[in-house]
Amino acid sequence: xxxxxxxxxxxxxxxxxxxxxxxxxxxxxxxxxxxxxxxxxxxxxxxxxxxxxxxxxxxxxxxxxxxxxxxxxxxxxxxxxxxxxxxxxxxxxxxxxxxxxxxxxxxxxxxxxxxxxxxxxxxxxxxxxxxxxxxxxxxxxxxxxxxxxxxxxxxxxxxxxxxxxxxxxxxxxxxxxxxxxxxxxxxxxxxxxxxxxxxxxxxxxxxxxxxxxxxxxxxxxxxxxxxxxxxxxxxxxxxxxxxxxxxxxxxxxxxxxxxxxxxxxxxxxxxxxxxxxxxxxxxxxxxxxxxxxxxxxxxxxxxxxxxxxxxxxxxxxxxxxxxxxxxxxxxxxxxxxxxxxxxxxxxxxxxxxxxxxxxxxxxxxxxxxxxxxxxxxxxxxxxxxxxxxxxxxxxxxxxxxxxxxxxxxxxxxxxxxxxxxxxxxxxxxxxxxxxxxxxxxxxxxxxxxxxxxxxxxxxxxxxxxxxxxxxxxxxxxxxxxxxxxxxxxxxxxxxxxxxxxxxxxxxxxxxxxxxxxxxxxxxxxxxxxxxxxxx
Amino acid sequence: xxxxxxxxxxxxxxxxxxxxxxxxxxxxxxxxxxxxxxxxxxxxxxxxxxxxxxxxxxxxxxxxxxxxxxxxxx
Numbered sequence: 001x002x003x004x005x006x007x008x009x010x011x012x013x014x015x016x017x018x019x020x021x022x023x024x025x026x027x028x029x030x031x032x033x034x035x036x037x038x039x040x041x042x043x044x045x046x047x048x049x050x051x052x053x054x055x056x057x058x059x060x061x062x063x064x065x066x067x068x069x070x071x072x073x074x075x076x077x078x079x080x081x082x083x084x085x086x087x088x089x090x091x092x093x094x095x096x097x098x099x100x101x102x103x104x105x106x107x108x109x110x111x112x113x114x115x116x117x118x119x120x121x122x123x124x125x126x127x128x129x130x131x132x133x134x135x136x137x138x139x140x141x142x143x144x145x146x147x148x149x150x151x152x153x154x155x156x157x158x159x160x161x162x163x164x165x166x167x168x169x170x171x172x173x174x175x176x177x178x179x180x181x182x183x184x185x186x187x188x189x190x191x192x193x194x195x196x197x198x199x200x201x202x203x204x205x206x207x208x209x210x211x212x213x214x215x216x217x218x219x220x221x222x223x224x225x226x227x228x229x230x231x232x233x234x235x236x237x238x239x240x241x242x243x244x245x246x247x248x249x250x251x252x253x254x255x256x257x258x259x260x261x262x263x264x265x266x267x268x269x270x271x272x273x274x275x276x277x278x279x280x281x282x283x284x285x286x287x288x289x290x291x292x293x294x295x296x297x298x299x300x301x302x303x304x305x306x307x308x309x310x311x312x313x314x315x316x317x318x319x320x321x322x323x324x325x326x327x328x329x330x331x332x333x334x335x336x337x338x339x340x341x342x343x344x345x346x347x348x349x350x351x352x353x354x355x356x357x358x359x360x361x362x363x364x365x366x367x368x369x370x371x372x373x374x375x376x377x378x379x380x381x382x383x384x385x386x387x388x389x390x391x392x393x394x395x396x397x398x399x400x401x402x403x404x405x406x407x408x409x410x411x412x413x414x415x416x417x418x419x420x421x422x423x424x425x426x427x428x429x430x431x432x433x434x435x436x437x438x439x440x441x442x443x444x445x446x447x448x449x450x451x452x453x454x455x456x457x458x459x460x461x462x463x464x465x466x467x468x469x470x471x472x473x474x475x476x477x478x479x480x481x482x483x484x485x486x487x488x489x490x491x492x493x494x495x496x497x498x499x500x501x502x503x504x505x506x507x508x509x510x511x512x513x514x515x516x517x518x519x520x521x522x523x524x525x526x527x528x529x530x531x532x533x534x535x
Numbered sequence: 536x537x538x539x540x541x542x543x544x545x546x547x548x549x550x551x552x553x554x555x556x557x558x559x560x561x562x563x564x565x566x567x568x569x570x571x572x573x574x575x576x577x578x579x580x581x582x583x584x585x586x587x588x589x590x591x592x593x594x595x596x597x598x599x600x601x602x603x604x605x606x607x608x609x
Contacts, residue, residue: 012572012573012576014544014545014546014547014570014573014577015544015545015547016541016544016545016573016577017573017577148587148588148591149576151588152572152588152591152592153572155576158576158579158580159576159577159579159580159581160580162580163580
């Protein structure tokens with residue numbers, strides 16, 4: 001992405017600064033400082049804007065930099081749909097006597113301005129507000145706001161302040177283009193409770209009550225909260241399995257219950273082996289895993305053998321853990337969808353499904369009929385927009401072209417006349433799987449053809465032939481719309497090999513066509529599968 | 536980070552200029568007064584020292600800057 005960087009007062013631009021933001025961008029241009037409004041209005045020429053505003057620069061200013069003008073220009077710029085990262089901070093009055101009875105005017109104005117920004121962000125999901133006050137307070141305002149720099153060069157902050165802004169903005173940029181982690185792998189002894197269950201026994205471990213027990217209980221509360229937002233919990237513990245479940249089932253201070261855990265590997269194998277298995281069973285890549293273990297040796301081993309897993313360097317001071325975990329960037333998101341919160345049940349039913357499937361004498365067709373599977377195809381609307389964008393960003397394995405879209409981009413497609421966008425959901429005896437598939441189709445009415453821009457299916461639902469049902473339903477729909485040909489192009493990535501096999505099922509010539517660089521062209525009268533007889 | 540590396544990064548140079556130790560502001564086109572300030576602030580941040588208001592305008596050659604750094608680090 002080509003970024004424009006604009007600040008309300010001077011900030012240095014040389015290569016030694018803004019390294020993390022540079023890492024996230026293809027190019028970074030700096031506009032003249034003190035001209036936020038102008039930068040907002042010239043956003044057409046860039047992919048995205050990073051604005052850094054110190055409120056004291058715009059407060060009471062009647063010129064180009066005034067608050068009202070900025071808000072007006074911001075509204076106008078947001079219409080373009082490009083991401084705007086707006087950082088805002090305020091070097092507030094530090095006198096405690098003047099603020100003992102009344103809030104001073106500048107502060108009031110500041111809160112009002114911030115409130116306005118958040119109001120705007122409610123209706124514009126391309127606006128990201130970066131609250132500098134919080135991070136500056138954490139590092140100490142007196143280390144950040146620098147009067148020498150201000151009077152020497154119109155720069156309000158110190159070197160440290162610049163680094164903080166660089167960190168915060170790049171974190172938010174990163175999250176806006178890539179999804180958060182999905183799985184938290186936990187050790188048990190001295191991680192979920194104090195002590196070793198195999199030695200200390202049920203009465204001897206620390207969980208609940210005062211002191212360290214209180215810390216472990218709070219740590220579990222945070223884990224439980226993460227679970228409620230859709231983070232999957234798994235155990236990797238070197239222990240006797242029955243000992244661990246004894247704690248879960250019989251210690252009444254335990255916050256986490258057995259049913260909160262999606263998969264557990266409690267044995268004496270290397271943790272890296274166990275984590276790899278968890279990844280296979282869940283069908284989730286190791287890069288969506290976070291590992292938490294109190295033991296630095298276990299951490300080091302996992303780090304070395306599974307470099308894709310994020311290993312948290314938990315400090316020896318256990319009392320720091322609850323706060324560290326609850327503020328971990330790895331699990332932070334801008335919003336949590338209903339889909340997210342139902343994940344655990346879905347993954348559990350998938351594990352159950354896989355188990356049933358691996359039984360002997362397994363007849364796939366008969367099985368699919370027995371589980372009462374019902375797939376649905378719906379046009380995308382506002383209520384499914386955020387989930388649709390999420391699907392394009394998160395799905396790696398069963399994804400035809402791996403095109404990533406933001407909500408705004410999808411909205412544009414919906415508004416255009418030449419796109420049809422569908423979201424797929426499914427229910428069966430193993431649970432409500434929610435919205436699990438997506439297809440974006442570009443119509444060319446003149447040539448009676450259509451191009452399959454996106455075709456993806458969440459991997460947790462694979463094995464039910466839903467992809468065939470989706471493709472056939474799309475063909476039927478196109479046929480009804482007077483389209484005769486569907487063009488399918490496969491873009492290979494390291495992880496989407498599954499699609500290849502599927503495409504051969506759709507067209508037996510696929511491999512031949514693909515190897516000679518050609519697209520598949522399916523006739524919309526074709527029947528790949530009879531959707532009425534499938535389930 | 537060493538002052539040589541900071542200098543190259545701030546001035547956006549691939550290699551250190553010849554006779555670096557006797558260089559002063561204006562000797563190369565990249566080193567103007569703005570770059571000088573960026574340089575001094577980057578030194579402060581990386582070496583954890585602080586220059587005074589006056590020094591921000593007086594420290595305009597490598598020899599002076601190195602001297603002052605040595606004093607501050609004592």
